[in-house]
Structure formats: C-alpha cells, structure tokens
Amino acid sequence: MTSVASATPAAGRPASLPLQLAGGWEVGILVFMAALYGVGVFINPGFFGSTDAISSVLRDTARYGVMAVGMTFVIVNKELDLSVGSILGLVATVFSILYAPSHLDLGAGWATFGAVLTGLTIGLINGVLVTRLKVPAFIATLTMLFIGRGFVLGLTGGKTVAYERKAAADGWFFGWGETNAFGFNSQILIFAVVALLGALALAKTRMGFETYAVGDNEQAASYAGIPTRWVRMRAYLLSALGATLAGLMIVAQDKGITSQYGGGAELVVIAAVIVGGASIAGGRGRVVGACLGAALVVLIDKVLREGIPITREIDVGGIKMEVQAYAQLPPGAVPAFLGLILLGAVLIEPWAIKGGGAARVWALLRRRAAPPAADRGEAAIVGAQTRGAGSDARGVGATGLRAFLARRDAAAILLTVGLWLVGLWLRPDFWGSLDNSFNLLLAFTEIALVSVGLTFVLANADVDLSVGSVLALSGAIAAFLMKELGADPAVAVLCALAGGTLCGVVNGLLTVRFGLPAFVATLGTFYIARGLGAWLVAGRQLSGFSESFNLMGRNLFEVLAWAGAAPSSGLMLAVAKAVSVQTIFLGVVALVAGVVLARTVWGQMIYAVGGNERAARYAGIDTRAVRFWSLVFSALCASAAGVIYVAYYRSFNPSAGQLRELDGIAAVIIGGGSIFGGFGSVLGSLAGAAAITLIRSLLSLQLILADGSSFVMPQHWMNVFIGLVLIGAVVGDIWIRQENILARLVRRRSGVS
Amino acid sequence: MAPVIEMRGIQKHFGAVHALRDVNFTLGPGEILGLVGDNSAGKSTLMKVMTGAYARDGGDVLVDGAPTQFRSPQESRDRGIEMIYQDFALCGNMDVGQNIFLGRWPRRFGLFVDRPRMYAEANAVLKRLKVDVNSVFQKVESLSGGRQQSVAIARAISFNPRVVIFDEPTANLSVMATERLLETMAELKRQGVAQVIISHRLTDIFEVGDRVMVLKRGENVGDRYVKHTTEREVLELIVSGAPETALTADEALAKAA
Numbered sequence A: 001m002t003s004v005a006s007a008t009p010a011a012g013r014p015a016s017l018p019l020q021l022a023g024g025w026e027v028g029i030l031v032f033m034a035a036l037y038g039v040g041v042f043i044n045p046g047f048f049g050s051t052d053a054i055s056s057v058l059r060d061t062a063r064y065g066v067m068a069v070g071m072t073f074v075i076v077n078k079e080l081d082l083s084v085g086s087i088l089g090l091v092a093t094v095f096s097i098l099y100a101p102s103h104l105d106l107g108a109g110w111a112t113f114g115a116v117l118t119g120l121t122i123g124l125i126n127g128v129l130v131t132r133l134k135v136p137a138f139i140a141t142l143t144m145l146f147i148g149r150g151f152v153l154g155l156t157g158g159k160t161v162a163y164e165r166k167a168a169a170d171g172w173f174f175g176w177g178e179t180n181a182f183g184f185n186s187q188i189l190i191f192a193v194v195a196l197l198g199a200l201a202l203a204k205t206r207m208g209f210e211t212y213a214v215g216d217n218e219q220a221a222s223y224a225g226i227p228t229r230w231v232r233m234r235a236y237l238l239s240a241l242g243a244t245l246a247g248l249m250i251v252a253q254d255k256g257i258t259s260q261y262g263g264g265a266e267l268v269v270i271a272a273v274i275v276g277g278a279s280i281a282g283g284r285g286r287v288v289g290a291c292l293g294a295a296l297v298v299l300i301d302k303v304l305r306e307g308i309p310i311t312r313e314i315d316v317g318g319i320k321m322e323v324q325a326y327a328q329l330p331p332g333a334v335p336a337f338l339g340l341i342l343l344g345a346v347l348i349e350p351w352a353i354k355g356g357g358a359a360r361v362w363a364l365l366r367r368r369a370a371p372p373a374a375d376r377g378e379a380a381i382v383g384a385q386t387r388g389a390g391s392d393a394r395g396v397g398a399t400g401l402r403a404f405l406a407r408r409d410a411a412a413i414l415l416t417v418g419l420w421l422v423g424l425w426l427r428p429d430f431w432g433s434l435d436n437s438f439n440l441l442l443a444f445t446e447i448a449l450v451s452v453g454l455t456f457v458l459a460n461a462d463v464d465l466s467v468g469s470v471l472a473l474s475g476a477i478a479a480f481l482m483k484e485l486g487a488d489p490a491v492a493v494l495c496a497l498a499g500g501t502l503c504g505v506v507n508g509l510l511t512v513r514f515g516l517p518a519f520v521a522t523l524g525t526f527y528i529a530r531g532l533g534a535w536l537v538a539g540r541q542l543s544g545f546s547e548s549f550n551l552m553g554r555n556l557f558e559v560l561a562w563a564g565a566a567p568s569s570g571l572m573l574a575v576a577k578a579v580s581v582q583t584i585f586l587g588v589v590a591l592v593a594g595v596v597l598a599r600t601v602w603g604q605m606i607y608a609v610g611g612n613e614r615a616a617r618y619a620g621i622d623t624r625a626v627r628f629w630s631l632v633f634s635a636l637c638a639s640a641a642g643v644i645y646v647a648y649y650r651s652f653n654p655s656a657g658q659l660r661e662l663d664g665i666a667a668v669i670i671g672g673g674s675i676f677g678g679f680g681s682v683l684g685s686l687a688g689a690a691a692i693t694l695i696r697s698l699l700s701l702q703l704i705l706a707d708g709s710s711f712v713m714p715q716h717w718m719n720v721f722i723g724l725v726l727i728g729a730v731v732g733d734i735w736i737r738q739e740n741i742l743a744r745l746v747r748r749r750s751g752v753s
Numbered sequence B: 001m002a003p004v005i006e007m008r009g010i011q012k013h014f015g016a017v018h019a020l021r022d023v024n025f026t027l028g029p030g031e032i033l034g035l036v037g038d039n040s041a042g043k044s045t046l047m048k049v050m051t052g053a054y055a056r057d058g059g060d061v062l063v064d065g066a067p068t069q070f071r072s073p074q075e076s077r078d079r080g081i082e083m084i085y086q087d088f089a090l091c092g093n094m095d096v097g098q099n100i101f102l103g104r105w106p107r108r109f110g111l112f113v114d115r116p117r118m119y120a121e122a123n124a125v126l127k128r129l130k131v132d133v134n135s136v137f138q139k140v141e142s143l144s145g146g147r148q149q150s151v152a153i154a155r156a157i158s159f160n161p162r163v164v165i166f167d168e169p170t171a172n173l174s175v176m177a178t179e180r181l182l183e184t185m186a187e188l189k190r191q192g193v194a195q196v197i198i199s200h201r202l203t204d205i206f207e208v209g210d211r212v213m214v215l216k217r218g219e220n221v222g223d224r225y226v227k228h229t230t231e232r233e234v235l236e237l238i239v240s241g242a243p244e245t246a247l248t249a250d251e252a253l254a255k256a257a
Helices: A017-022 A024-043 A051-076 A084-099 A108-132 A137-156 A171-177 A186-204 A206-216 A218-223 A228-254 A265-275 A287-305 A334-354 A357-365 A400-406 A410-426 A434-459 A467-484 A489-513 A518-536 A547-553 A556-563 A570-578 A581-599 A601-611 A613-618 A623-649 A660-670 A682-699 A715-738 A741-752 B043-051 B073-078 B096-100 B115-129 B145-157 B175-190 B202-208 B231-240 B249-256
Strands: A308-316 A319-327 B005-014 B017-027 B032-036 B058-063 B066-068 B081-084 B163-167 B194-198 B211-216 B219-225
Touching (some): A024 A287, A051 A206, A051 A265, A051 A287, A084 A137, A084 A228, A108 A137, A108 A171, A108 A228, A137 A518, A137 A660, A137 A715, A171 A228, A186 A228, A206 A228, A265 A287, A265 A334, A334 A518, A434 A601, A434 A660, A434 A682, A467 A623, A467 A660, A489 A547, A489 A623, A518 A623, A556 A570, A581 A623, A601 A623, A660 A682, A682 A715, B032 B043, B032 B202, B043 B073, B081 B145, B096 B115, B096 B145, B115 B145, B145 B163, B175 B202, B211 B231
Parallel strands (some): B032 B194
Antiparallel strands (some): A308 A319, B005 B017, B005 B058, B058 B066
C-alpha cells in the first residue's frame, strides 16, 4: 500500500494498475496546476504572462520542495514536523551571523558548516523529544518552532543582515542561488537532485519500506525487527536536513536575511505533502506527489500574493482621473488561505476516501443507492487499553507534605511561590509593591482565561492550538467594528465573542464530525483565524475606541468614577483601585468553570472522555458532544480574552495573543493537566497560569547590578524561555506524573546496591 | 424453563464475508454458557448482534420471548444485558467509584454529582460481588489487571443485569486472578444472573459452565451440557464439527441415554 491508491478507488471501481503506476493523483495535481496558472494569467497577465513568473514559481518551489521531500518521510511516519520554517530561518541566520563582515566574518565554508550543524542539532532534538522522551510530535516540534524563532530574533536583534559585497568573492557558494549558464536558477537543479534521491530512497530502498511500515503500524514494524525509533529519528533528521538546505539556498540567493525568513514555511510544506497525496494518518505518501504539491501550494501562494490590477477612478479637484492600482491582500492574510488548503487537503483522506464521502456523492450523481457509510467500529471489542500506569497510587494514604506533593497541581503551586520569592529577592524595592502586583494580576488575566478554556480541552485528550489566533481574531473583530463601522461597543463585543466562538465551532466540527486529530484541526484555525484578523484590520494597529468600551480593561475605581460614584477614601478606595473589571470577570469564569469541571456530571463526562473515550462511549456518554463543547468553550474563553486585550491596551495590534497557545498549554500542564488527557483542574491551571505570568515578568525584570548599572534581558529571547518551559512541563508530566519513571529509576538504583 | 434470550436464524454479512449463517442460540435463566470456537468462528459477532452493537441482516432476537430490535448496546443494557469487554473499558484516570457509575453518576440538584451516595453505593456493589478492592477512592490505573476486571464486573452488576457477557475474561489474568474470577461467576450464578463466557480456555468453562456451545465458520455445530460431555468431545466439535451433524444439548443427552 505504498502508492497513492486514492482517486480511483474513491469513485467506487477497482483501480486499474497502470493508472496507479502512472500516478493518477499526481496527474490530477498537474492538471489543477495548469488550470490555476491559467487563472493567474487571466487576473494578472502582467506578472503571470511573463516567463519570469514561471522561473520565480519554480525557484520558490525549489526551496519548499526540498523541505517537502524531508517532510514526506516524517508524515509517512504518522508524525509532523512544525519546526521546518524555524530551522530554515535559524540556519539562514547562523550562516549570516558567521559570514557577515558586520558580525563574525568567517569564510563561507565555516559558515556553511555551522549552519548545517545547527539544522541537524534541531532535527536531533526533535527526534530525541519525540522518540526517546515520548513527547507528542506536534507539541515537541511546535515548541521548537517558537524556540527557533526566538533564537532568530535574539541573534539578529530583529535587524536585517546583508553581505552582498563579500558574497561576490565566494561565487562557489553563492552561485547556487543564481541563474546558471543554462538559463535557469541553480536552486532548481538542487531541488531536482534532492527530489530524485528522496523519491528513490522512499520508493525503492529498505529505508523507505521501513518508513511505510512504521507509519502504518508501528507495533507490527517493531515486532518485525525494524528499529522503529531510529526510523522515526531518521525522518526528523531528514526533515531538518531539507530545511537546512533550503536555508542555505535562500542565503545564497538573497545574500542577506531578515528575521522574518521561514515564517509560516511549515504550513506551506505540510500542506504541500498532504496535497501531494500523503495521509496524516501515516503509511501513505510519495516524494513525487509532495514535490508537485509544493509547486501547487507555491503557485497558490503566488496567485494570492500578487495583486489584481484594477483601475480606480479618483476625483482631483473636480477632474476625474483614472489611476492604475493593485488590489492586494494585506500582509498576514495569506496564511488564512493556506490554512484552508491544509484543512481541505487533510480532509480528503478521511472523508472522501476512507469515509466513502466521495463514493456517496458519486452514487448520488448517478442516482444509485449510496453505499453504506463505513462501519465506525463503534463497539469493537478490541481496542484501547485502560491507560495509565499507577501514577496516583502514591497519593493514597499519604499525609502532610507527601499528600501535598502527590497532588497533581503541587508543581504549579510550588513554582508560583518560588518564582514570586525569586522576584522579591531580585528586586526587593519593587517586586512586592502594589503597582507591580496589580500589573502581574492584569498580565495574569489573559493567560489565565485562555488556560481555563484549555483545561477542558486538554482534559478531553484534545488540544487547541488556535487560542492565540482566536484571541487576535476576536480583538480584530471588536476593533474593526468600532473603528471602521462605528458600531456600538455592546454590538462589537457580542460580534467579537460570536466570531471567536465560531472558530471553536469549526474546530469542534472538524474534530468530532470529520474525525481529524484536534491538533490538525486547530492548527488550521491557528493560521486561518490570525490571517482573517490581520485581513480585517489590514495589518494595521487600531486604537481610539469609545471610553465606555475601554472600561472593560480598567479597574473598578475608573468604572465607578465614570458612573459618577467614585469612592473618595478609605478601604473602598483601595479595593476599587486594586480590583479591575477583567479580574472580576476572570474570577466569575474560573469559578463557574471550576465548579462545572470538579462537581458536575458534565465535568465527570469530560474526565471520562479524556481517560478512555471508548469506555465513555460504551457507558452511554455522548463523547462527540463533550469534545465539541469543550473546544467551543475554549474558543469562547480566548475570544473573551481578545475583547479584554483591546479594552485593556485601548488598541488592537495584529500580533495580539501570539504564543498564548504555548502559555496556555504550559499553564494547564504545569497545573496538573496531561497532554494525553484525563487530568487537570481549573484551580491547578490558574496556579500554572500564575507561574507562567511570573516567569514572563521575571524575564522582563530590570535588574540592578552590584555596580549600580541595570540590566534587562532582551525581549527577543522570551520565546526561547517560554518554549523551554513548555517542553519541560510536558516532559516532566510524562516522565514524572504519568510514568513515574524517576521514582522507578531511583528504586532500581537502590534495589541493585 | 423459558429462555432469557433466544436468537433464531441469525444472519450477518460483512461485505462478501458471511460471518453468521442461520445461527440459533438460547440462554436459560441463571445459566452459565460457554461460547467456544476457533478464531473467526463468529463468537464475538454473535454477541455484538445480541447487544445491538451490530445490526443483523436476518433472524430474530427474543428477550423473554418478545422480539427486540436493539440499535445500540445502551438499549440492550436497558433490558438487562451487560457486556464486559476484554480490556474492561474503564477510565484509568478516574477512581473505582467513578468508574462503577461511569456515565450515570448519581445526581444532586440535577446538575452536580452526589459523591457520598456514589461512593456508598459503589461500596455496596463491591460487597455484593465479594471482591477485594481496597478503596473506592483508588484510581483504576493503579490497580492490577484482575482488580480492574473486578471493577468492570462490579460496574456491570450495578445495573442489576439478568445477563452478563464476558469476552475472553481470563485472557489477561494470572492464575490467582482467574480463580477469583471463577468464584465471582459462581456467586453471580447464585444470584440468578445468566452468563455467557466467550473463551478459548475450555478448562475455565468446564469448571464453572453449565453448557457449552460451539460455533464454526459462523454456523452452529452443536452444543452440550458440561456435565455430560468431555473437553475432548468439545475439541472435536471445534475442529471437525459440521452444521449437518449438529445436535443440541438435549438431543445429545437423549442420544447418549
């Protein structure tokens, strides 16, 4: 089953071998691409009509294609590498830092060496995290994505690095980014070689066969003596190698970098591989398909980014003038479409092919009886094991400190207290002050709100990667409605909440109705929601909203003053100044959510679904409804945080809520949740959110050194630390809480001696 | 005695595979029936047809003589038919009490879980079953396989079922745990619960069973009273039985007499 047995069986008749060998799917992509190029020529003949366009599409395809070849190995393995864009950026950055005369000024050879080393190191870390430390692939590589981005920003300081003059002397390296003697860009040559090698390796060698076996049934593969961990590790190394090569190709071409390089590349690459016929469920996919997919996605990207030439009529002093202009998508909006493509491509497999959706549509068209929907195996007798391995037995019968340490939220509470004390130790003059405490509380609200929603989702054994983007979309809707349409604040808030919640509905439908893994569905909305938000505000910062709206982000004193009932003195004044509207809102939401999760039947259902979905289904629980509403609730919390964000800052920035998904997931896991579901409490998540807030605020604390000078850690490095915290939390949860491996190691040690 | 459950002429197809062919089945009140046969003989399929997990293509399922059309295991549960799955289908992250009442936790004020009542009733069920699970507050994932099975059985018993189906109950158990399980089954029989054991291990069925029914390639090849047969005879049926020569337990008894 290595080939793409897709298009023809879906139509309900047996696939004929020759067509399959010819690659029916690949032919389909080519036809679609030709049609799309026709559309491009039609809407923008100035650009797509020229041969430059073809060579520029091919040149960009070369880089994404090289990455797609590596990614194919990862996806066929039933895994995902979200870090490729980051690796590309970091490799390009390391090369530039080493090579640029303004920085280390080494030779191109040394720079290349350093760059390759960097790329392979990240691949190795990905592989170790996933195969050795058993961290789910999406969470490990997503964290590496943000850590990598953090390094790029930290190393470049957000600035551009260029070295065009020095590059002229190193033609042997930089020539690879140029047009060669045959009249085409040499990157295309590199791509062709890599694609050929990759295709041969995957389709014709043992290495490829091992990959398919591991992707389809890892247990069977491991019984058959295949070193499955090495096979998976190897895929991550190949993927990192592809991204490294792409990074070197881009510096060879541009002879300089900006800190934005590689942003969102993972989206294009994953979409490319899946459009090319690979399955997110593993065991299926071809290098040829992935390369064609890359060309297709790059083409779509180009068509979207190139504007449509329009003629606008303007009136200058009574004289009508026709002006040539371009109707273009605002920056940041393109990912919305790429996210849609990703979700569409992912849905092809489970819905159209396995679910028989296409066959049913086809039968309907021919007016025949539709074939029955595939048996979902609702009550198959074999299935998942009762999970877990004795992590909570420790708590039984323990008293005092031991009982506390056995609590799943112990880490969060200890961490919160410890971090606060560290802050007090570093800045005794400032940390304990009311000012700082209120600021901490305000920063806490956003993270805590998102965490409360995520607690439900993670307890269900799902995940919501889209919370940060939903926050941005909701904020954008509110800002857009008030600023551009002059809407009433109440209407704006309602629309913002509705828009954000709609994202949750989409997440929920994709997850429970179409059976996508939650991380894939929410990864799609992660890009779509942020793209839509950026589109709404046209990538600009909006501010200047009515003060009645901004009151939602103020403290009680200002609210009362606005209402003309400000307390003048005494305790009331202190309380009113200390407590803000958002804190009260958070308190109410957290209280309700906490009671629902801990005390009601609905909460029990959530834990049951997260612990063993099949068992819950047998017990008559509507597991789909439970998972659906949790995802909706998470989106609702995120959109409420978005509205508060706008009110608090009195403005909206399209980068609002970036990294909030990491903060939220880390908070829930530190607070006792598990990435595998079934655990977590609202109280624990609040403690976890407090810990994250404190980490963030400690990292931006201005330190006063012994010699009187002060030091602030550059903001650029923040991502790196937050990423490390998340990975630490996930690994700690898996290795200490779930498996209790540390205790077992200690026991074995003492047993031997 | 009138059978609790009777199935007549059951047919089931999976695409081109004819999984069950005109299968008949009866289960008397308080009877322990062993359902045996090779792999792919249709044992599990037959039980899933009975509980409504699979829709049948033909034949009748009668409970207390009345025809039924179960569309899901929940509907058959309402009529007192419980199934205990091979992997127990429990939530490891929840405690024993919560698992016994999985999906039907007692309510207070319509919304909240009535914890005191839940744990009190869970204790009562465990007592009735005479199994030793230390505490109803213990997380299921920290229990051994045998104890987890006890929880699964306790859960089934708490519905006050008339029929319990065990799917390969001894497959994952130690010898000790198997002994305990067989005691539990005998206890259930004393309480008048009819039981079906799907098993490969004839020894277990011969220890507690009343009757053994053999399926082969989706067809009846006969059934026997445990008291009047031998493991050897049942093995012969499994290996070389044929539907044409199938005898019911009563026919076999009459023939032997």
